[in-house]
Amino acid sequence: MIHHRSTKSALAFALAAAAVSGFATLTFPASADVTAVHGMADNKATPVSNRATDPRSDDKTTRAVDTAFQGDPDDPKRPPTKFIGIIRDSRIAVRDPRTTPQWHDLSELLPRNFGRLVDISLAAPDEGTTVHITVLNERGKVAQSRCTVFPTPGSRTAPAWPENCTEFIDLTRM
Secondary structure, three states, rough: OOOOOOHHHHHHHHHHHHHHOOOOOOOOOOOOOOOOOOOOOOOOOOOOOOOHHOOOOOOOOOOOOOOOHHHOOOOOOOOOEEEEEEEEOOOEEEOOOOOOOEEEHHOOOOOOOOEEEEEEEEEEEOOEEOOOOOOEOOOEEEEEEEOOOOOEEEEEEEEOOOOOOOEEEEHHHO
């Protein structure tokens, strides 16, 4: 692994590598605040500075971030939309760029006393109207919710965030 002296050079290197290979793992100085990164083979994350994922504050620790695209470029009623999910201080926030506000807290949908969250995954199934959000806690428990994202949550025909989502189901008990 190549280590870089500055965040800017590391980012430039990673972008160049991603352009050539389609995949890059980023490592940055340990002075920042993200503690989990998807896609790392050894499941060890070097902290990175990623304040842009915080919807409201720079004072909290982002534990994980993931994204998913949902929609169909050939359907004007369901244009491709990028959804972002973050775990910050054991709270789940999902960004829907079509709504105001754009960030939505789904933490109230978790099972009671689920524990400290450490990871998140977003998936967009082929049926084209939902995003599945899966979270992991520090004890290895996994829970999943399904959010209907087309039509746009909060529109005349769809419930607003978080009412457009199911309660998280603890999948480790199944």
